[in-house]
Amino acid sequence: MSGNGWDNHAGAPVTPDCGSPKDGEGLWLWLQVQHWAPIKAGPCNPCIEVDTTNKWALWNDGTIGGKQLYLLIPTDRKKGIECQDIWEHRDPNYWVGAWTYVTKHMSPLSIGLGVNSQYARKEDQLHIHMAEFEGDAKKYLDNNFNKVAMKPDDWPNKILSVPGRKDTQTPPQPQVRSYRVLFVKSLAADNLFYLLRQMVPANQMGNQTMIVIPTSAPQPLGFYVLNSETTLDQNKGTSTCDLLLACK
Known part of the structure; x- marks a missing residue:
């Protein structure tokens, strides 16, 4: 048990709130990541980076108002903010992964990170938005x-x-x-x-x-x-x- 009070071990079992590969709706993003993450990055691959150690992918989410958008998405099944796996275990730290990408490839002076609730999101796979803040x-x-x-x-x-x-x-x-x-x-x-x-x-x-x-x-x-x-x-x-x- 870590000093912060959460278990820090790999291979934690998937729980109902974390989902399974075949449950519910809103699985498009999850299925896309499963398809593209193992494939070498290229011009047709929306997974522009894959971290196999921390098990996340950086996803090209298109543009809005001429501004490029990105997502950080776990390559393991993590349904969303309700998934206890993301708050019971210290690693991987998805926020650090997202911000590291921002500092390397975006403008950290104008970019924020965000996660929607399960009721506001469109996709049932955890994803951190990297987009311009108000x-x-x-x-x-x-x-x-x-x-x-x-x-x-x-x-x-x-x-x-x-x-x-x-x-x-x-x-x-x-x-x-x-x-x-x-x-x-x-x-x-x-x-x-x-x-x-x-x-x-x-x-x-x-x-x-x-x-x-x-x-x-x-x-x-x-x-x-x-x-x-x-x-x-x-x-x-x-x-x-x-x-x-x-x-x-």
């Missing part, structure tokens, strides 16, 4: 840094109203939602899924969305970790990361 959200977080949790124990009580993607009104208005916000210096120090599980009951993990946005000077270097669910703060929350990230 500038208004970043400005709000920077301006309210003193209201952000500095340690996981305070995370449940640090709820901020963060402006996100603009709606279709005339003139368009930011869609403001409630998020619990935590500051971390590094994505490698802890498993963020584990920290979230310590805050919410296991049977509520499927309701959660998580978003990671990097800080910038004059704030300490690190990351804002945002979490929400539709019932948060008297139903002012959200189950999707799409309001803060420019995903499809």
